[in-house]
Amino acid sequence: MNKNKTGNAFDIKIFVRLMSFAKKYRLKFWVASLSTILLALFSVASPVVLMEAIDDFTVQKDLTRLLYYTIAMLVLLLIQVLLQFSFIYYANWVGQNIIKDIRAAIFRNILQFKMHYFDNTSVGKLVTRVVSDIETIANFFSQGVFTIISDILKMLVVIVVMLFVNWKLALIAFVVMPILIYATKVFQIAIKATFQEVRNQVANLNGFVQERVTGMKIVQLFNREKIEYDNFVAINEKHKKAHVKTVWYYSIFFPITEILSSIAIGLIVWYGGLQALGSDAITIASIIGFIQMTQMLFRPLRQIADKFNQLQMGIVAGERVFAVMDTESVIDKSGTANADAIQGNISFKKVRFSYVEGEEVLKGVSFDVRKGETVAIVGATGAGKSTIINLISRFYEINGGEILIDDKSVKEYKLSSLRAKVAVVLQDVFLFSDSIYNNITLKDESITLEEVKIAAKKIGIHDFIMTLPNGYYYNVKERGAMLSSGQRQLIAFLRAYVSKPSILILDEATSSVDSYSEQMIQHAIDEITKERTSIVIAHRLDTIKKANIIIVMDKGIIVEKGSHKELLKKKDGYYRNLYDKQFKKEAL
DSSP states (O other), rough: OOHHHHGGSHHHHHHHHHTTTTTTGGGHHHHHHHHHHHHHHHHHHHHHHHHHHHHHHHHHHHHHHHHHHHHHHHHHHHHHHHHHHHHHHHHHHHHOOOOOOHHHHHHHHHBBBBBHHHHTTTTTHHHHHHIIIIHHHHIIIIIIHHHHHHHHHHHHHHHHHHHHHOOHHHHHTTHHHHHHHHHHHHHHHHHHEEEEEHHHHHHHHHHHHHHHHHTTTHHHTTTTTHHHHHHHHHHHHHHHHHHHHHHHHHHHHHHHHHHHHHHHHHHHHHHHHHHHOSSSSHHHHHHHHHHHHHHHHHHHHHHHHHHHHHHHHHHHHHHHHHHHOOOBOOOOOOOOOOOOOOOOOEEEEEEEEEEETEEEEEEEEEEETTTOOOOEESSTTTSSHHHHHHHHHSSSOOOOOEEEEETEEEEOHHHHHHHTTTEOOSSSSSOSSSBBHHHTTTTOSSSSSHHHHHHHHHHHHOHHHTTTTTTOOOOOOOGGGGGGGGHHHHHHHHHHHHHHHHEEEEEEOOOOOOOHHHHHHHHHHHHHHTTTEEEOOOOSSSHHHHHHHEEEEETTTEEEEEOOHHTTTTTTTHHHHHEEEEEEEHHO
C-alpha cells in the first residue's frame, strides 16, 4: 500500500473496501443501521418530554398528567434499551462474520504464496496480520462505523430540536463548537500516525517472541539468555512508548472536550437565567432541557473522536491485511494437464535460478533422470543441491531454461496434481502438534489406518511406533518435540511413502542420528525408492553407491556425472577428492 497515505486522517479507499465485505450480510447490516437511527431519535425524545412535563406541572399542577409523562419517559427508556440491544448484537454479529471471511481470504492467499515470500517475511508479522489486525477490523464495524453513524444522527437531531425550541439558547450552546471540531480534527490526524506505530511495534514484538521461542534451544545452548532478554526489553520499550504516545493525545483531547462542554453549559445557565428573570421568553424547563441536550450534543462529539480512532485503527489494520492479500507472490497455476499418470522421467534443460536477483544459484544446469532411477546429488554446501529439489515441486519459479516431467514442462501441470505425485522428505522434518497418524496422512481421509500400518511394516518402523504411548495416536507435540530427530525422520519417510508418489525427493539427513535410527532410515530409504524415480541429496556413502547416477555440483553447475565406480576412476576428479575427504572412512 502507498505509505504516503499514512498521514491522512481517513483513507476512503480502504474504508470502501472494508465495507464491501458487508454486502454478504446486508440484512443484518441494515437492521443494525436502522437500530442506530431509531436510537438517535428516541434518545432525543427524552429531554423533550422532560421539558413538557416540567412546564405542564409548574403551570397546571396536575398529578395525573405528570404520571402520564412519567410513563412516557419509562416507555422511551424501554424502547432505547431494546434498540441498544439490537444495535450491539447485530453490529458485533456483522463484524465477527466479516472478519471470519477476511481471515479465511488472507489465509487462503498465504497458502498459495511462493516460498520466496516466506523467506523474506517474518512469521510473527504474518500471525499479527491474520489474528490481531483482523480482530481490530471487527472493532471497525462494531465500535466504529455503527457507533459513529448513531452519534452523528443523534447530534443532528439534537441540533434541530435545540434550534426549534429556542434558537438563541441553541446558538449560545454552539459557540464553542468550532473550537471542539478543530481540536477533534487535529486529534484524529495525530492519533492515526501513533496507531500505525503501535501496529508496527506489535508485529515486531510478535516476530521477535515467535523466533526466540522456536529457537529456544539455540538461545540456551549458546548462553544468550541475557542478550535476548535485553533485546526483548528494548523492543518492549518501543512498544510501550508507542502506546504511551496514544495515551498522551487522549490525555490532552478529553480534558479539552470536558472544559468546552462545561463552558457551553455555563453560558446556557448564565444567559438563560438572566432571560428567565427578566421575562417569560425562556422557562426553567427550557434551561434544564438545554443542559441535558447540550450534554447529549457534546458527549457524542467526544465519543465520535474516540470511535473515529477505532475506525482509523480498523483502516490501518485493513491497510496491512490488504497489503498481504494483494501481494502478488503466487505460483502460476495456469497449467491444465493432470499429473496422475506420470511415469517419473525428469529433465533439467539449462535451468537458471536465483533467490536474490543477480546472484545465480543454478547456472544452466542440465541432466536427465529416467523412470525408476535413483539419482544422488553431492557437493559442498551452497552448491545448489537443495535448490534442485525445491524447483521440481515448483516451490520457486525458475529464471531460465526448462524443467520437464515426462517431456512436459512442469508449468503445464496443475500445481495440486503435480505436488500430489511428488513426495519430498526434507532434512528439517516438520511435524504438527497432532497424532502420528494425522502427521502421516495429513488428515487425508482416503488413507486408512490399516494402509498406514501396512506401509509402516514394509519400511520397518511399525514396531517403533507401537512402543509409543497410544501408538499411532501418540501426540508428538509442536514440531515433533516428543520424538528424536531420527524418529521424526522415520515419520517423514512414512508420510512420503503412503502418498504413493511417482517421484520421490529425499534430502537425506542421517549424520545427526544414532546408529540404530540410521539403520532404520537406511532400510526405509531402500524400500521407498524401489521402482520409483528418486532424487537424493546424499550424505552417506551407502546411498550414493546404490544410485544409478551421481551428479556432482559445485557453485551452481554440474562438474561431474556418472556412477560411483566411473567417477572414482577420475584421479583428480571432484568426486574422487570429495570421496577421499568425506566418504573414504565409511568405506573402511
